[in-house]
Amino acid sequence: MIESTQAAYAYPLLIKHLLHTPLAHAPDQEIVYRGDTRLTYRTMSERIARLAHGLGRHGAKMGSAVAVMDWDSHRYLECYFAVPMMGAVLQTVNVRLSPAEIAYTINHAGAQILLVHTDFLPVVEAIRDQLETVCAFIRIDDEGSEAVAHSIPFADDYETMLAASAPVYDFPDFDENTRATTFYTTGTTGLPKGVYFSHRQLVLHTITGMAALASPVSGQRFHRGDVYMPITPMFHVHAWGMPYIATVLGVKQVYPGRYLPDRLVGLVRDEGVTFSHCVGTILHMLLDCPEAKTVDLSKWKVVIGGGALPHGLARAALDRGIDIFAGYGMSETGPLLTLAQLKPGSETLDADEQVRLRCKTGLPLPLVDLRIADEEGADVAHDGKASGEVIVRAPWLTQGYLKNPEASDQLWEGGHLHTQDIANIDGQGYLQIVDRMKDVIKSGGEWVSSLAIESLISLHPGVSEAAVIGISDAKWGERPVALVVLKPDFALTVSEDDIRNHVLAFSTTGQISKYAVPQVVKIVERLEKTSVGKLNKKRLREQFA
Structure with a gap:
């Protein structure tokens, strides 16, 4: 064990520390919402403090759960920081679940405060009597939103609450293993399962994802010159952790609100977006929308996850100049495990071979211990043919399912997280998912x-x-x-x-x-x-x- 000087600062890996760099390097960089609202990192820092004060007035404290139902917005980004920085737990509610499932997840997480956008008032109105733990409702509104009749007793309005709060907050230090976030998997069987992540895990995921995305010689990179826009919902696996990475880098961030194809393509054009991530079906929809026909997409880098990247979609994207490549992870893995980045020298490969590599599941990120195991748990050959289940270890994997010890034991059987994905690894180290166990x-x-x-x-x-x-x-x-x-x-x-x-x-x-x-x-x-x-x-x- 090392010896520590009595006055030495141990520097716990807390989400609040992710804000140091952007405030030092890029305090005046823009954060844009729908092309209408424009903030700076300096302003965002003040709004994070105001949000923490406001939530505190409504009962949020160490260990409280705060649930959010909003579109992708600057407000959601503020919640990504303010809630866990208080020592509370951020629950990102999947607004696409059924009303009954939404009620179940809020109750299961024990959310005491619910921030809800007016677009989701009909859902909350329908389940209000089923919510067992919520003590305070806070309304989120956008200019132009339609008024909806409801009987929800709102304790506050988001912007009013921030305006009435101080722009400085003394966020405390606490154990880096404190739970920061909770959200729910969207399995096709049974009730949604809660996964959870600590401050330490999210900070390590951020640092490692940043390193992996910066490592290629050229292409498939994310760096300080980029403009970031998520097209993966912020309620889903921390939007793949990319908002945290984008914030540390201090890049311009663009949040689109509700996903409307013409708006998304317009933001790429008007705000100069260069880096996004989404599922293949979303990119397919965007490429086919009328607005995309005349927009230059040649500076856009897009990671496809949530399913395989089909060769046909990859070719269509490359034909439009998009630097497309696959990524892989799960709700349980925080999510990043692999990225299909081209190795040095790949620029000499023919177009078909480059497409094949971009569509691979990818190369493991630093610190990811990824194995392909047969039914007896033994490693299979890395010959691109022998297949087995992907099992992993990494410092940011969920340590279990919330309040579900039986499923947690199955997830971590034998000390590795079991993905239930069947895959092979080729001689170059590229992972290729063959199928889900249940789909093969x-x-x-x-x-x-x-x-x-x-x-x-x-x-x-x-x-x-x-x-x-x-x-x-x-x-x-x-x-x-x-x-x-x-x-x-x-x-x-x-x-x-x-x-x-x-x-x-x-x-x-x-x-x-x-x-x-x-x-x-x-x-x-x-x-x-x-x-x-x-x-x-x-x-x-x-x-x-």
Whole structure:
């Protein structure tokens, strides 16, 4: 053990310390909301102090839970800091869950204060009598929001509360292992499960994510010259932790409010956005919106997560000049585990090989101990073929599920966090997720990756989106079924047989097994998604069984 001088400061890893650098380097840098509201880091620091004072007047204290229901905004960013810096716990409420699930998560987290945007008043009005722990409601409003009839006894208004508070707050030191945040997974079975993260974990995730994103020679980078805009909801896994990273770097930040395609593309253009992250379905929607047709996207870097990055989408983005690459993580992992960044020398590779690498699940971040284990827990070969479950250790992984010891034990069986993702690792160290355990298809005695088939289908010029699911088959055990959404211009010219023959061509060249060719292809108008935009394969299996 080292010896400490009596007066030495131990410097706990607390979220408040993330503000030191931007206030020293870039106090006048802009933080923009919807293109209308403009703050600086200096102003934000004062608003964080005012928010802490206001929440304190309404009963927030060490260990209190404060829940937030808002669009992506400067206010949400202020809550990311003020609430945990007080020693309270920030609950980021998934506003896309059902009203019953929202009520369950607020009660389960024990939230005592609820900050709610007026757009969500109908939901809160419907569940108000079910909320068991909330003692104070605080209204969030935007200029132009429509008035909604309600009976919620608001204790305060967000901006009024800040205006009545002092711009300086003495945020205390406390144990860095204090819980800072709680949010709920959006699984397709059972009730949502709460995950939680400490100050130490979030600070380490921030530092490591910053280092990983700064490491490439060129491309797939995030640095002080960037302009950041999230297109992953701030209620979902800390918006992948990127608002904390952006704040430490002191970059210009742009928060779009509600996700409207034309507004998002307009903000990229008007505010000079250069770095974003989202699920593939959102980027696909943005590329297809009318506003995007004339906007220069060649300075935009986009990380795709929450599901595989299909080769077709990657090509479409690269054709527009977007520096696109994949990332991987889970609610339970805070979330960042890997990034599909190109290694030095990759610029000499042909376009197809670069696309393949950008669509890989990626290389582990520093401090991430990632293994591929077989059913006995032994490591499999790193040959790009042998598959097993991804199990991980890192200093920022949730240590369990809130108030759910049985599920926590399963998550951490054997001392590694079990992702339930099936993957392989190639000779260069790139991870490739093959499928979720629950989604992998076994046909004719062979394992078939639904993700691989979806990616091949996405290469057809007429395909907008695709999902591959397994259905029971008396002869083969299971068989893959492809559900395909066509681009409008191809709706009358592309048939189900065309899609099947497109995949069959990859089988005849040996790229995939014949068992992977969907015997059934169904053209559909839309695909079911989860609350965070992922394909809801459980629902699709039920729908098309």
